[in-house]
Amino acid sequence: MAEFVRDEYGVSVLVGGHPQSHVPDDPEFLVFEYVAHLAACLDLLLPPPPQRLAVTHVGGAGLTLARYVEHVRPGSPQIVLEPDADLTEAVRREAPLPRGHRIRVRPTTGEAGVADLKPGSADAVVLDAFAGGSVPAAVTTVEFLTAAAGVLTPGGVFLANLSDEPGMRYVARVAAGLGRTGLPHRALIATHDVLKGRRHGNVVLVGSAAEIDTVELERRLRRLPFPTGVRHDVARWARSASPLTAADPMPSPTAPDPGHWRVR
Template sequence: MEPDDLEAVEFVRDESGVSVVVGGHPQSHVPDDPEFLAFEYIAHLAACLDLLLPPPPQRVAVTHVGGAGLTLARYLAHVRPGSPQIVLEPDAALTEAVRRAAPLPRGHRIRVRPTTGEEGILALRPASADAVVLDAFVGGRVPAAVTTLEFLTTAAQVLSPGGVFLANITDEPGLRYVARVAAGLSEAGLPHRALIATHDVLKGRRHGNVVLVGSATGIDTVELDRRLRRLPFPTGIRSDVGRWARGARPLTAADARPSPPAPDPGRWRVR
């Protein structure tokens, strides 16, 4: 989020934690219990990290593109104590407000860098992260610059051998935007891909969140499907992304665009 685009931030407490609402859009939920993941896409991201990386409590190095409530980073700090994490979040005022409303745990190794994802990724060393997690939003939409082939290529180079790229992308029925990002992942050197979403989103019944997974070395989609079935959300996985996204063109810097707007801003991601 660029400085000129800063949006009003609200913190809404409920019985389980604090919701971070930016510009009227629920950005994240920071639970009192780090293992209680209220938003389905955060639970999907956590399940991928738990299964596709060495199992907890082993430490892993994770780079997050987008910070908001730092919910996933807090979860990783809880289940994998001592794991080094870098968060690329340009809105320093938001980060400071979040940390006041919901302080980070003692002994954490979460380092927030006040920079955009496309700039911050360029400063990272090759093969320095076991996972790169894209979860960045401005005005309820994924910024254009972080879904381009150029960005994805750099992100793939940041991954260690066997590392995994995860992206939370919002899209409308048909998932044409997600297909273009998936095509970019393949061209960036991460040809093994999967899509994860609740059944209604995956079947094209509504606008919503899709977690896109990319790897250079393969994804155990059978075991991942088993893991996802344990969640309290009706979740599905699509492993035939190569066939499904055939014909889709990667987004590039020349034709970059943000993800499609939600039909009902401020409500589509509310629990």
Template structure:
């Protein structure tokens, strides 16, 4: 079941009782903290002058990030892999996409959709897929992440919105698997309280085959309304962590129930 709850800035999309995304009336205004972090990562790519970006999104929900990319980089070719066609139809009816956009939504799973893409065709691949508050295990396995990494152009970036609890056992294993998939340069972005293990929360894992501009990304994150940081030590630890595979999967911890969810 899909619900839309209106607020002064736009609407929040709820699917099966879980908040999936927020669609602001101004597509440049991002409410959820992790969405601000994902946008900061994409803003690093080809910034002067801001050029069009080819972005593949695994997970669609409210199409918030594709709307943002279209807003700041008009005409950017974007592919959204979202298997829930009914959700996409409801979202587009409640909040139509802007005219002239190049956002193409494909009703397919991330695994099938990525396997159909040509290598070296995306500047960024964003993983933001949740089912009942959990990141599906299928999209964090080596069997998925290896072809996903091949979709990136030289200098391209993989960014994944993940949820974890203090200790970051799940993120550690995902990071190790991403590194084994061919993206050795990694960092993790989150609010300070999550990075310091004070509570569970969303973290954005950033990875590339080439060096990341950590200094510039850190500078941009200082503008975030909620104190936010970037760490590389967390994702460098997992050299001995067990990789996530079909034979040894691990779903993410479940995000808090909607009654405790803070919508900002």
């Protein structure tokens, strides 16, 4: 059951006693570092605000990123695939969505929901799904990633919030699979301590059919309060990793302490 805890900046959503998301009173004040990384990618790699974007979110929780997109790009059509209907109802009650929004939450899994979407219908697909402290195995296979890439417009981007332990062998397998989907240009974004293998943490994987301007991306990320880095040699780094498949899936490694490993 979800719990909601208010602080001076907004409302934290806890599931099973663990922080799931943070819904800020100011939609641009993004407390979790990976949400700020996702937002920066949307704003840099796609037409800038206030131009509307069609965004598909795989995983909903507090709908923090969807609220951010609506705030900086009012009227953007967004689809959220969130199977936990009770959680969505509780979030809507405790942290109502803004008036006039076009955020549509569908009570379905990522794999089923993506399969129902039209090809070329999204400027961005954002994977941010967790269950029991791990990214579900079904949404990081080559089969799912291929389906998600097929939903993108020609200039669209795929973003995934993943979690991994030092060495990032799991992230390497997901990145290798993403390279087989028609999105050859990839990058990794994380705080420096995670990129350097010092701790378990969140890693944002970026995939695009077009070349990614990693220099400008790094410049943009330096404005954030989190010490963030970008890995741009992903194709070389992940070339020896075995992609995850429907026949060989795996969830992300669980954190040593699921309640406290995310940077605030």
